[in-house]
Amino acid sequence: MLVTLAIPSTIVCLYSLLTRGAYGGVERPWTLENFKLLGDPLYLMIFFRSLWIAAAATALCIGLAFPLVLFIARSRRKNLCLSLVILPFWTSFLIRIYAWMFLLRDTGLINTVLRGAGLIHDPLPLLYNDGAVLLGLVYGFLPFAVLPLYATVERLDPALLEAAADLGAKPLDALFRVTIPLCAPGIRAAAILTFVPCLGTYLTSDLLGGSKTILIGNVIQNQFTAARDWPFGAALSVVLMMLALVLMFAARRHGEELV
Amino acid sequence: MNRRMFLLGAAGAAACGKTKPRLNVYNWSDYVAPDTIPNFQRESGLRIRYGTYESAPEMLAKVMTGNSGWDVVFPAAEIVPPMIEMGLLQKLDHSRLPHLNVFEGIFRNPPWDPKLEYTIPYMDGATGILYRRGIAPEPEAWADLWDARLRGKITMLDDPPEVFAACLKRLGDSINSGVPDQLRGAARLAMAQKPLLRAYLNAEVRDQVIAGDVWAAQAWAVTAGQAIAAAPDRLAYSLPREGFARYCDTVAILRESRRGDEAHRFIDYLLRPEVGASIAQATQTATPNAAAQRLLPAAMRENPVLYPGEEVLARGEWFAAQTAASQKLRDRLWTEIKSA
Amino acid sequence: MKRGLALYAIAVYAFLHLPLLILALFSFNASKFTLWEGFSLRWYRAALADADLVQSAINSLIIAISATALATTIGTLAAYALWKRSSTWLAGSLYLSLVTPEIVTGVSLLAFFQWAFRFLHWKLGMHTVILAHVAFSVAYVAVVVMARLRTFDPALEEAALDLGADEFGAFRRVTLPYLWPAIAAAAMLAFTVSIDDYVITSLVAGIDSQTLPMTIYAMARRGVNPMLNAISTMVVIVLGAMVLMAERLRSS
Numbered sequence: 001m002l003v004t005l006a007i008p009s010t011i012v013c014l015y016s017l018l019t020r021g022a023y024g025g026v027e028r029p030w031t032l033e034n035f036k037l038l039g040d041p042l043y044l045m046i047f048f049r050s051l052w053i054a055a056a057a058t059a060l061c062i063g064l065a066f067p068l069v070l071f072i073a074r075s076r077r078k079n080l081c082l083s084l085v086i087l088p089f090w091t092s093f094l095i096r097i098y099a100w101m102f103l104l105r106d107t108g109l110i111n112t113v114l115r116g117a118g119l120i121h122d123p124l125p126l127l128y129n130d131g132a133v134l135l136g137l138v139y140g141f142l143p144f145a146v147l148p149l150y151a152t153v154e155r156l157d158p159a160l161l162e163a164a165a166d167l168g169a170k171p172l173d174a175l176f177r178v179t180i181p182l183c184a185p186g187i188r189a190a191a192i193l194t195f196v197p198c199l200g201t202y203l204t205s206d207l208l209g210g211s212k213t214i215l216i217g218n219v220i221q222n223q224f225t226a227a228r229d230w231p232f233g234a235a236l237s238v239v240l241m242m243l244a245l246v247l248m249f250a251a252r253r254h255g256e257e258l259v
Numbered sequence: 260m261n262r263r264m265f266l267l268g269a270a271g272a273a274a275c276g277k278t279k280p281r282l283n284v285y286n287w288s289d290y291v292a293p294d295t296i297p298n299f300q301r302e303s304g305l306r307i308r309y310g311t312y313e314s315a316p317e318m319l320a321k322v323m324t325g326n327s328g329w330d331v332v333f334p335a336a337e338i339v340p341p342m343i344e345m346g347l348l349q350k351l352d353h354s355r356l357p358h359l360n361v362f363e364g365i366f367r368n369p370p371w372d373p374k375l376e377y378t379i380p381y382m383d384g385a386t387g388i389l390y391r392r393g394i395a396p397e398p399e400a401w402a403d404l405w406d407a408r409l410r411g412k413i414t415m416l417d418d419p420p421e422v423f424a425a426c427l428k429r430l431g432d433s434i435n436s437g438v439p440d441q442l443r444g445a446a447r448l449a450m451a452q453k454p455l456l457r458a459y460l461n462a463e464v465r466d467q468v469i470a471g472d473v474w475a476a477q478a479w480a481v482t483a484g485q486a487i488a489a490a491p492d493r494l495a496y497s498l499p500r501e502g503f504a505r506y507c508d509t510v511a512i513l514r515e516s517r518r519g520d521e522a523h524r525f526i527d528y529l530l531r532p533e534v535g536a537s538i539a540q541a542t543q544t545a546t547p548n549a550a551a552q553r554l555l556p557a558a559m560r561e562n563p564v565l566y567p568g569e570e571v572l573a574r575g576e577w578f579a580a581q582t583a584a585s586q587k588l589r590d591r592l593w594t595e596i597k598s599a
Numbered sequence: 600m601k602r603g604l605a606l607y608a609i610a611v612y613a614f615l616h617l618p619l620l621i622l623a624l625f626s627f628n629a630s631k632f633t634l635w636e637g638f639s640l641r642w643y644r645a646a647l648a649d650a651d652l653v654q655s656a657i658n659s660l661i662i663a664i665s666a667t668a669l670a671t672t673i674g675t676l677a678a679y680a681l682w683k684r685s686s687t688w689l690a691g692s693l694y695l696s697l698v699t700p701e702i703v704t705g706v707s708l709l710a711f712f713q714w715a716f717r718f719l720h721w722k723l724g725m726h727t728v729i730l731a732h733v734a735f736s737v738a739y740v741a742v743v744v745m746a747r748l749r750t751f752d753p754a755l756e757e758a759a760l761d762l763g764a765d766e767f768g769a770f771r772r773v774t775l776p777y778l779w780p781a782i783a784a785a786a787m788l789a790f791t792v793s794i795d796d797y798v799i800t801s802l803v804a805g806i807d808s809q810t811l812p813m814t815i816y817a818m819a820r821r822g823v824n825p826m827l828n829a830i831s832t833m834v835v836i837v838l839g840a841m842v843l844m845a846e847r848l849r850s851s
Binding site: 020042043045046049105106107125128206209210211212213214218219222223224225226227228229 | 419457
C-alpha cells in the first residue's frame with residue numbers, strides 16, 4: 001500500500017530532474033535546470049499569492065464550519081444533518097460552478113433581482129474577480145472542513161461544557177477555553193484537508209476568476225498541457241509539495257505527532 | 260459496459276469482445292452527428308467503442324505510450340508533424356480509401372502532411388471576433404479589441420497560441436513566430452489589453468455573448484456560428500484585417516492499432532460526401548470535404564462564418580508546432596501576462 | 600445561543616444548497632438557455648434516452664462505491680497502524696499523496712500503469728480508475744480517522760486486553776465502535792472526492808470507463824446543457840434516497 005501511495009510522488013521527483021521531450025514527456029540527461037525557478041521572482045510571487053488565497057479560504061472554511069458542526073453534533077439527527085452538508089457535492093463540480101456563474105453574472109439572478117428592486121442601476125461586477133474565486137473555494141472546500149471537525153466534535157462530552165458553565169464560564173469563554181482546545185486535532189485535520197487541496201487548485205480560479213489571475217495550480221497544469229514541459233511542471237510540483245509539508249510540520253505543536 | 264464485463268476487467272482479463280470485430284475511436288467531444296456511429300455499425304457489422312477527449316495534450320499523453328488501446332484518433336494539424344516524428348501514426352493505404360478524391364485546393368496537400376500520407380483533413384475553422392451589432396467601434400481588426408470604449412465587455416480566448424496569434428498579427432508578424440523580440444512585443448500588447456478584459460474564455464463565451472454580458476470576443480468559428488444561430492439579428496462575426504489563425508483537425512490511425520482494415524473502412528465512411536455533410540450540419544462546423552460542402556443546404560454553405568471564401572481565407576495562417584525554445588519562452592511570457 | 604446556532608446552520612445550509620436548487624430548477628425548464636420558459640420534463644427524457652450519459656453515471660457510481668469501500672478500509676487501518684506505532688515513512692507517503700497536485704498524480708499514475716502493463720496484460724479501464732481513486736482518497740480517510748484516534752484513550756484498549764480479549768477482538772469491540780462516526784465521515788469524504796474527480800480520472804480512464812464528470816465536461820464545453828442539470832438532479836435524488844434509507848434502517 002505504501003507503494004501505491006508513494007508512486008505519484010516518486011515519479012514526480014524523478015521527472016523534475018529530467019529534461020523535457022520536444023513534444024511532452026521526459027528525456028535524459030538528468031539536470032537541476034528545472035529548479036532555477038526558485039530564484040525567479042515571477043514564480044515566487046505566484047507561490048506567495050496562492051499561499052495567501054489558500055490560507056484565506058481555509059480560515060473562512062473553518063470559521064464557517066465550526067458553528068455548523070456544533071449544531072450538527074447537538075442535533076438529534078446527526079447523520080441526516082451531515083448528509084445534507086455533503087449532498088450538493090455529489091453533483092459535478094462543473095455543474096455547481098455553472099450554477100454560481102448563473103447567480104453572479106451581470107445578467108445573472110442576483111444582479112437582475114437587485115436591478116428589478118431598483119437598488120442598483122449598473123450591474124455589480126460579482127463574477128471574474130478574486131472575490132468570486134474565494135467564494136468558489138470556500139464553497140467547494142466547506143465539506144472538507146466540516147467532516148474532520150465533526151469527527152472530533154461529535155465525541156465532545158456535553159457534561160464538560162455544563163461543568164464549565166457551572167463553574168461560571170460564559171458560553172464564549174467555554175467555547176474558547178474548553179471546546180476549541182479539545183477539538184484541536186479536528187481543527188488541524190480540517191486545516192490540512194482544506195489548505196492543501198486549495199493550494200493546488202486551478203479550475204475554480206479559471207472559471208470564476210475568468211483566468212485573469214494565475215495560481216500555482218494553473219502554472220503546473222499549463223506545463224503538463226499547453227506548454228508540454230513536464231519536467232518543469234514536476235519541479236514546480238515538488239516545490240509546492242515541499243512547501244505544504246514544511247507548513248504542515250510547522251503547524252503542529254512542539255513534540256507532537258503529525259496530524 | 261455491464262457488470263459482468265466490469266468484473267472480468269477487474270480480474271485482469273482483457274475484456275475484448277470476442278463476438279463482433281470492433282474498432283476503438285477516440286475523438287474530440289461533440290464532433291460527429293448523432294447517427295454517424297450507429298449507421299456505420301449497422302452497415303459494417305463492426306462494433307465501435309467511441310471515446311472523447313477535451314484537449315490535445317490529454318489525447319497525446321495517452322497515445323504517446325503506444326499502448327492506449329485506441330485505433331483511430333483526431334489530432335489537430337499542428338501536432339501531426341510531431342506525432343509522425345514520434346512514430347505514433349500509421350501510414351494510410353490510399354487504395355483502401357476510394358473517397359479520397361473529395362478534397363480540393365489546400366486540403367489536397369496541406370502543409371502539415373503534404374501527401375496525406377498519415378492524416379486526412381476532418382474539420383477546419385478560423386479564429387475571429389464575435390461581436391454585438393451596433394457597438395462602437397464595430398470590430399474589424401484585432402486592434403479594435405484594445406479600444407477603451409469596450410472596457411469590461413471584451414474577452415479573449417484562454418489559449419496561449421490564440422492570444423499570441425492575435426497580438427502577433429496586430430504587430431504584423433507570423434502567428435507561429437519564434438523570434439524572442441516579436442514574442443515579447445506581443446506579450447506587452449497582451450498586458451496592455453488585460454485591464455480592458457472581462458475574462459479569458461473559450462467556448463463558454465457563447466452563452467455570455469448571447470445574454471449580453473460580453474460585447475466583443477475573440478472566438479472560434481464554431482462557437483461564433485452557434486451563437487449567431489441563436490441570435491442572428493443581434494450578433495455578427497468578423498475575420499480581422501491584420502490576418503488570423505486557421506486550424507484543422509485531422510483523422511489518423513495509430514501505429515499501435517492492429518485493426519488497420521477496419522480503421523480504413525471507418526475513415527472512408529467518414530469521407531463519404533453525405534456522411535461529411537451530416538456531420539458538418541450536426542456540429543455546425545466547416546468541413547474541408549468539398550463534395551460534402553456541395554450537399555449542404557444553401558444557408559449553411561453560404562454562411563460566411565464557416566465558409567468566408569478564398570479571398571478572406573488568404574489572410575489566414577495555419578498553426579504550426581513550436582520549437583522547444585520558442586515554446587518555453589511563450590509559456591514564460593504567458594505566465595507573465597496572466598500574473599500582470 | 601442554541602437558537603442562534605440553529606439560525607446560523609440554516610443560513611449555511613442555504614449557502615450550500617442554493618446552487619443545487621438553481622440547477623434543479625433549470626432541469627425542469629422548457630428552454631435550453633437560462634431563461635425560464637415554463638415547466639417541462641423534456642431534459643429528463645433526453646437524459647435518460649442518452650445511453651452514454653446513463654452508462655457513465657452507472658460507471659461513476661460503481662467506481663465511487665468500490666473506491667470508497669477500499670479506501671475507507673485501507674485508510675482506517677493505516678491510521679490505526681500509525682496510531683499504534685508511528686512510522687515516518689507511512690505518514691510521509693500519506694501526506695505526499697495529499698499534497699500532490701491532481702494533474703501530477705494523474706500523469707504519474709498513467710506513467711506507472713503504462714509501465715506496469717508491460718508485465719501484466721492489462722489495459723486502462725475501470726480497474727485502473729478504481730485503483731487511482733483509492734490512491735488519492737486513502738489519505739483523506741486516514742487524516743479524518745487519525746483526528747478521532749488522537750482523542751481516544753489507549754487505556755481503554757489496554758483494559759480490553761487485560762480482560763482477556765485478543766488484539767483483534769479489542770480493536771473490533773472497543774476501538775472500532777469509537778471510530779465509527781469518523782469512519783462514516785471519512786467514507787462520505789472519500790465518496791465525494793471519488794464521484795467528482797475529473798482530472799485524474801480522465802488521464803487513467805480506458806476505453807470502457809467513461810465517468811459522469813468526463814461526460815459532463817465533454818458536454819459542458821459548449822455551455823449550459825439542461826440535460827446535465829437533469830442527470831445531476833437524478834443522481835442527487837437517488838443518493839439522497841439511499842442515505843435516508845440507510846438512516847431509517849439504522850434507527851429502526
